[in-house]
Amino acid sequence: MVKAIRVHQHGGPQVLKWEDVEVGELKEGEILVRNKAVGLNFIDVYYRKGDYKPPALPFTPGMEAAGEVVAVGPGGLTGRQVGDVVAYAGNPMGSYAEEQILPASKVVPVPSSIDPVIAASIMLKGLTAHSVVRRSFKVEAGHTVLVHAAAGGVGSLVCQWANALGATVIGTVSTNEKAVQAREDGCHHVILYNEEDFVARVNEITGGQGVEVVYDSVGKDTFQGSLDCLKLRGSLVIFGMSSGAPDPIPLSALAVKSLFLTRPSLLHYTANREELLEAAGELFENVAKGILKVRVNHKYPLSQAAEAHSALESRQTTGSVVLIPDGSL
Known part of the structure; x- marks a missing residue:
């Protein structure tokens, strides 16, 4: 026993x-x-x-x-x-x-x-971060990304990883304490969503262009705003729903800017032994090097x-x- x-x-x-x-x-x-x-x-x-x-x-x-x-x-x-x-x-x-x-x-x-x-x-958390940053939408140098819950377990890793890949990272957090951590984790811009409209702030930061990708683990409360933050042909990657499941939307809501929407599952990105070992190896390597x-x-x-x-x-x-x-x- x-x-x-x-x-x-x-x-x-x-x-x-x-x-x-x-x-x-x-x-x-x-x-x-x-x-x-x-x-x-x-x-x-x-x-x-x-x-x-x-x-x-x-x-x-x-x-x-x-x-x-x-x-x-x-x-x-x-x-x-x-x-x-x-x-x-x-x-x-x-x-x-x-x-x-x-x-x-x-x-x-x-x-x-x-x-x-x-x-x-x-x-x-690390394999989830790998699946969204390296698989669901592959971040590259020059991209601008928005990460909700930037001080959370997965969010902090996504921010660090995206920063290391050369992206400009915007993070949303709920407190000043979390804002400090988000900056330490590579966020170039931090938005306190309780005090300011994150959509308006992202629009200001990007000069009205929007971001290539939003990594969203919040769900219902941020869903529409996340879509609004995307640039033409941008991607919304929802990998969590801490505030609940988003309301259904018509396909026409994506057609406005030819947007991509995905709800990845880690299990589908480590579906076989080779994928699992590759992802874990890259994760541990980045931890050992201090990148994460x-x-x-x-x-x-x-x-x-x-x-x-x-x-x-x-x-x-x-x-x-x-x-x-x-x-x-």
Whole structure:
């Protein structure tokens, strides 16, 4: 038996329960990982609330972790050995646990230069940033980009990455404190959306031209404004919906400027082993070189996941939030 967070009904943070669970038996191609750190992401909130449907209730949430391989499945056909430090992001769900069984094909080796806490904090966010900056819309030198929630876990990485690629980066944030971080993360212009109209400000910054791409993790509250910020043939990449799902729009709303609209899923950009290893390799390389600076600004014991969820939803967090199995803090 190990400890894990379990959800028996959808709802607020209070539905996250700390319980004993059976790990189960390893099958061929699987490994048992003792988690050293677990990443907290907004997608966990969506599943907890029932906005996204998990396979069945009850379930253990969590889609990102780093840890040590403690056992391999029968036949040893995993490519991994006991003692390896590995990380994963995406499916299968269930990282809010002291130990979990994972398909060996879903994990990537963590370089010795990367601390497991950093790996756990950056896998899902970093691979998501890679999928939007390098795949959904490939940022190039000379582009101007708008990043909403620029001080958030993914937003901060998108800003850093786009800046390193030579783009002019505009970020929106909610507080002066977050504005300071956004500038540190490569934003050339920072907009406090509570104090000024971000559409008007973007129009001013770009001389009325608009931006090549908007990276939007907010959704409903920023959707129309994001479209309005785009230049001719611009792209809106919606990779999150922290304020809810946007209202439907007619195709004619895109036809006005021949706009592109996409709602990428990380799982579709790491659909095979080669894509996963390529993306993770590029991510870890940029972290090791200092191009991407990872802020683990908040650590909570795994048993206090409910408190961590409350802080995340109330926008009291910046950077990454990591859950540490109890006794490891």
